[in-house]
Amino acid sequence: MQTEVKKANMSSIAEIAKEFEIRPGQVFTVLNDLGISHDGQGFEADKETLELIREAALDQLDKKLITLKPNSSPRDIAFALDVPQAEMQKSLISKFRIMKAIGNPLSEDEAKKIVEGYGFEYAVASAVAAKPKPKVASGPKPGEKILRPPVVTIMGHVDHGKTSLLDYIRKANVAAKEFGGITQHIGAYQVTLPEGIITFLDTPGHAAFTNMRARGAQVTDIAILVVAADDGIMPQTIEAIQHIQAANVPMIVAVNKIDKPGANPDRVLQQLTEHNVIAESYGGQTIVANVSALTGEGVPELLELILLQAEIMELKADPKGQLTGTVIEAKLEKGRGPVATLLIEEGTLKAGDALVVGNTFGRIKAMTDYRGEKMTEAGPSAPVEVLGLNEVPAAGDKIEFFADERGARIEAEGRVDRARVKSLTTAGRGLTLRDLRSRMQDDGIRDLNLIVKADVQGSVEAVKGMLEKVKNDEVHAKIILSGVGQITKADIDLAAASESIVVGFNVKPEGEAKKEAEKRKVEIRTYSIIYELIEDIEAAVKGMLAPKFEEQYIGEAEIRMKLSFSKKGIVAGSYITDGKVMRNAKAKVYRGKDLVHDGEIVTLKHFKDDVKEMSVGQECGMTFGEWEDFQEGDRVEAFEVVQVNA
Numbered sequence: 001m002q003t004e005v006k007k008a009n010m011s012s013i014a015e016i017a018k019e020f021e022i023r024p025g026q027v028f029t030v031l032n033d034l035g036i037s038h039d040g041q042g043f044e045a046d047k048e049t050l051e052l053i054r055e056a057a058l059d060q061l062d063k064k065l066i067t068l069k070p071n072s073s074p075r076d077i078a079f080a081l082d083v084p085q086a087e088m089q090k091s092l093i094s095k096f097r098i099m100k101a102i103g104n105p106l107s108e109d110e111a112k113k114i115v116e117g118y119g120f121e122y123a124v125a126s127a128v129a130a131k132p133k134p135k136v137a138s139g140p141k142p143g144e145k146i147l148r149p150p151v152v153t154i155m156g157h158v159d160h161g162k163t164s165l166l167d168y169i170r171k172a173n174v175a176a177k178e179f180g181g182i183t184q185h186i187g188a189y190q191v192t193l194p195e196g197i198i199t200f201l202d203t204p205g206h207a208a209f210t211n212m213r214a215r216g217a218q219v220t221d222i223a224i225l226v227v228a229a230d231d232g233i234m235p236q237t238i239e240a241i242q243h244i245q246a247a248n249v250p251m252i253v254a255v256n257k258i259d260k261p262g263a264n265p266d267r268v269l270q271q272l273t274e275h276n277v278i279a280e281s282y283g284g285q286t287i288v289a290n291v292s293a294l295t296g297e298g299v300p301e302l303l304e305l306i307l308l309q310a311e312i313m314e315l316k317a318d319p320k321g322q323l324t325g326t327v328i329e330a331k332l333e334k335g336r337g338p339v340a341t342l343l344i345e346e347g348t349l350k351a352g353d354a355l356v357v358g359n360t361f362g363r364i365k366a367m368t369d370y371r372g373e374k375m376t377e378a379g380p381s382a383p384v385e386v387l388g389l390n391e392v393p394a395a396g397d398k399i400e401f402f403a404d405e406r407g408a409r410i411e412a413e414g415r416v417d418r419a420r421v422k423s424l425t426t427a428g429r430g431l432t433l434r435d436l437r438s439r440m441q442d443d444g445i446r447d448l449n450l451i452v453k454a455d456v457q458g459s460v461e462a463v464k465g466m467l468e469k470v471k472n473d474e475v476h477a478k479i480i481l482s483g484v485g486q487i488t489k490a491d492i493d494l495a496a497a498s499e500s501i502v503v504g505f506n507v508k509p510e511g512e513a514k515k516e517a518e519k520r521k522v523e524i525r526t527y528s529i530i531y532e533l534i535e536d537i538e539a540a541v542k543g544m545l546a547p548k549f550e551e552q553y554i555g556e557a558e559i560r561m562k563l564s565f566s567k568k569g570i571v572a573g574s575y576i577t578d579g580k581v582m583r584n585a586k587a588k589v590y591r592g593k594d595l596v597h598d599g600e601i602v603t604l605k606h607f608k609d610d611v612k613e614m615s616v617g618q619e620c621g622m623t624f625g626e627w628e629d630f631q632e633g634d635r636v637e638a639f640e641v642v643q644v645n646a
């Protein structure tokens, strides 16, 4: 049984070499580095390990290192260098002066001489089998998936009580026995209730939420929308709703500040219906809790509702599975080095584990929880602060487990290189109208996601109304956020997270938003004429966003003389009265007010020389191709054709 599995997992060294256009001997180098044994032709690896090998193989392209086992024969070297055996046999004597049969073992010096003779560096393989495999999950046999705590993010308008609510829940539920109840801020904390555990992300607001999503990390299971009962729905409430809906995360509404005299929870629910958030008491499905973060009223019920929602969702993970997780927060601390808070998703993180985190790596030296208590293990949904990474990762970076630090380092270094290459060769993750069609084919994109911002609510509604009708069999325009006001950085974050195009009507991006859009390669299109906006989007949906050209006036010349040359035909001897004229520029020739010719300046001469352009005050000779009916006194207006929607 065991052998059957092994055979199924065998990979060919020659195939890997061919795929990455390297020599088989360079694949030996990869296998040696990663501590994987091979028989000279093939090796045994599971899917994950094979992926690791393939990534490392890519890095061998610009290296020239051939690793050979001791006592390799000329035949082995021929294979390693991808040289025909006959050629090797010939070179042995004629080039390398080695008198050995092709199958006989060579000394190290001899092997080195041959490898270097072919322009490669030579290394001797280390005792491979003794090394552990690079990548094995902490518990190699996946266990059973068990229920895990929900991960909750709190969002809402500024001052509606997000921080207060997080603080109240923490104080009331976290048994902070030491230091008079002071808990650490590590970016997330857990509360333990008789009915279950909840993990709260401690950075309220949708900026962090969307930022993480933009990086492909969605850690939030349930979003709490906080709305102050005395204030009602405010702009950031609407933004938060849109962000939550775009992420497809279940929402619980916490109507806060119900202790206040002016509180009107019912009005909040009414307002919410206008944004398609319908409370259960209004016949909808959205769960609502009335709370006071000040007095704590209603908070236990809110926590119960969270656990209830989690139960419905059946959130499960395997504590024995392959370790995965996400960076919630990270910083550099004096005396401690890079400090990162990780949220474990699958598997169990243990102190001493070697990890690759984004583009960095390290061995976990110390693990603490949100109470500052030492941990030795962290399972699914647990936030944990770790020390030992060699650099500060970014929030949203994924973690990966490695059995040894060396493998982790190789992987992390490879990633840095690849990231560099990628940043030089690809346009980033944003979507542009122009590449919509090819992305549709590659990625099967079916929705053209749009974020619509306009100057007044009336325009927002008008643009939305018209855009919602734009569709064909393949693509639909889908508005994932709309609002009044300038295009902000938050809009760009959401656009990056949801692969949207930002459309502005009578509004412009703020400075910061512009920079962010450039960085993230998010396309912003601004318009002041609604039909142009609709036309562009329609064209994009049809995949036919034709380049749009505009004639831009560049100068004017007066024809002073008709010059006749037998070979060159008739030339218009002209004087430039304004701007400049250029060869190949568009030319409109006027006689008085009448347009007598609409064509192109085909040749442009200064005396006998062909020139590219001539400026005001200069004399020149022009021809217009076939057309020679010009007269003295005709006016030539020159235009350059410029693409205006590039």
Ligand code: GDP
Pocket: 156, 157, 158, 159, 160, 161, 162, 163, 164, 165, 204, 256, 257, 258, 259, 260, 291, 292, 293, 294, 295
């Ligand atoms: P955030 O910006 O959403 O994080 O809001 P904060 O938590 O900072 O709260 C803003 C203000 O509202 C603070 O002065 C809080 O003390 C106050 N506040 C928050 N929750 C309540 C509440 O339930 N009742 C009352 N009366 N005040 C509250």
